[in-house]
Amino acid sequence: GSMICVVSWNKIYKKSVFKNLRFAEGKLAEDELIIHHIADACSRISIISGQYYFYRIRKGSITNTEHLLKRLDNTNALLDRLNFIKERNYESTFILGLEKEIINDFIRSIRMLDRNNKEHRAEVKRFSKTLKTTVRHLLANGNLTKSEKTIFRIFRINPLIFSYWK
Secondary structure (H helix, E strand, O other): OOOOOOOOOOOOOOHHHHOOOOOOOOOOOHHHHHHHHHHHHOOOOOOOOOOOOOOOOOOOOHHHOOOHHHHHHHHHHHHHHHHHHHHOOOOOHHHHHHHHHHHHHHHHHHOOOOOOOHHHHHHHHHHHHHHHHHHHHHHHHOOOOHHHHHHHHHHHHOHHHHHHOO
């Protein structure tokens, strides 16, 4: 299954949490990019049940973009979270699940690739190099299904192959 989507709009924050933190402007996944920093800066987090916020989806919003380079913002945010967790030696059992989600998120983005667009191909190639270590780690240590192993092995050989599966 997929990991839980992180959003910032359904939370109330103490002003002091943002003393040294700012949302990245123009990023598709600004929530994903900052939430681990916010949680780390909090001394206490409270959760209440109930629906008190209703999200409105509209055409043309940054969330509804289909542009590959914007979609890769999410993969980049997840990579940032993975590095953050590793640097601080936080719960290691979470790492394999996050690594799996990063690769699956990247594969979803590759499926949007315009193979004739040089900028898209260059960005996918750059990300692929970064993610090869993650895939190697997953294949060596992950509790993967046969299907996941196959997908991740194909990814190691040539991630661009996923651009042909729409």
